[in-house]
Structures are given as structure tokens and as C-alpha cells.
Amino acid sequence: MYVLAVAIRAGSAIVFGVLFGILGLLVSDWTYPGLVAPMWLMVMMVGVFSASAAFIGYLKPEARRSVILAGFFFAVAGGLVGAWLGFWYGEIQYPEGVRNVRFVFSPSLKTPPVFAFINGATLGSTLSGGVYYALRLWRYREL
Numbered sequence: 001m002y003v004l005a006v007a008i009r010a011g012s013a014i015v016f017g018v019l020f021g022i023l024g025l026l027v028s029d030w031t032y033p034g035l036v037a038p039m040w041l042m043v044m045m046v047g048v049f050s051a052s053a054a055f056i057g058y059l060k061p062e063a064r065r066s067v068i069l070a071g072f073f074f075a076v077a078g079g080l081v082g083a084w085l086g087f088w089y090g091e092i093q094y095p096e097g098v099r100n101v102r103f104v105f106s107p108s109l110k111t112p113p114v115f116a117f118i119n120g121a122t123l124g125s126t127l128s129g130g131v132y133y134a135l136r137l138w139r140y141r142e143l
Contacts, residue, residue: 002137010130013057017050017122024049025114043083047121051079054125058133060142067136075129082124083117090116 028045029037055075059068090113136142 002134006130006134006137009057009133010126013054013126013129014122016053016057017126018118020053021046021050021118021121025118039087043087043117044080046118047080047083047125048076050083050118050121051076051125051129054079054122054129057126058129063142071129071132074132075125078128079121079125082127083121085124086117086120087113089120090114 024045024047025042027049028042031037031041031045052075055072058071058075061068063071093116094113
């Protein structure tokens with residue numbers, strides 16, 4: 001029963017994390033209208049947007065405010081760490097692709113390095129939020 005609850009929430013966090021990550025990539029480009037968005041801004045925005053999806057996936061509105069804030073902190077921290085790890089993984093695996101989008105927003109969202117940090121942010125925020133939710137579920141039986 002508890003494993004199923006964590007799995008369903010993790011699945012929704014992964015699906016919406018990728019979608020929110022793409023939205024974060026687009027929003028980071030819209031913050032610099034007519035200019036070139038720096039790569040650090042794109043990675044940070046993707047991390048925060050993917051983390052918000054994981055936070056919503058594991059959110060329990062009836063919980064205490066401190067529990068909700070701790071879940072938000074773990075999701076955002078995991079999203080930012082995952083986004084940077086995904087970015088560095090993309091640099092290692094696709095050095096020519098990352099150079100093409102380092103300081104310029106790529107018109108193609110199918111560029112492998114871009115999806116490397118979107119997926120890294122999604123997995124990082126889902127894992128950190130899921131571990132926190134699973135520990136609360138195991139310790140306090142909060143379903």
C-alpha cells in the first residue's frame with residue numbers, strides 16, 4: 001500500500017517534472033526578450049520549475065506548515081543539484097551540442113544536452129522529494 005502511494009506520486013512528479021522543466025526553459029528565454037539568455041539562468045530555471053512539479057506531486061495540504069516547507073526545500077535542492085549534474089553530464093556526453101547552446105537558447109528542444117539537464121532536474125527533485133515523503137510515510141504513517 002505504501003509503496004504504491006510513493007510510486008504513484010513519483011510517477012506524476014516525473015511526468016510533470018519534464019513538462020515543467022520545458023516550461024522553465026522557455027520562461028528563462030522569455031526573461032531576456034531580444035537578448036541572449038545565459039546558460040546558468042536556463043539551468044536554474046529548469047531546476048526550480050522541475051522542483052515545483054515534484055513538490056506538487058508529493059504535497060499533502062493537510063500537513064503542518066513545517067512539513068510542507070521541508071518538502072519544498074528538499075524538492076528545490078534536489079532539482080537544482082540534479083539540473084547542474086545533468087548539465088555537466090550533457091557537457092561530457094555531447095560536447096559539441098552544449099557549445100551550441102551554451103549562451104544561446106536552442107531553437108530545438110530536442111537537443112540532447114538540453115534534455116540532459118531537464119531530466120537531471122526532474123530525477124533529482126523527484127528522488128529527494130520521494131525520499132522525504134517515504135521517510136515521513138514510514139516513520140509517521142502519513143499517507
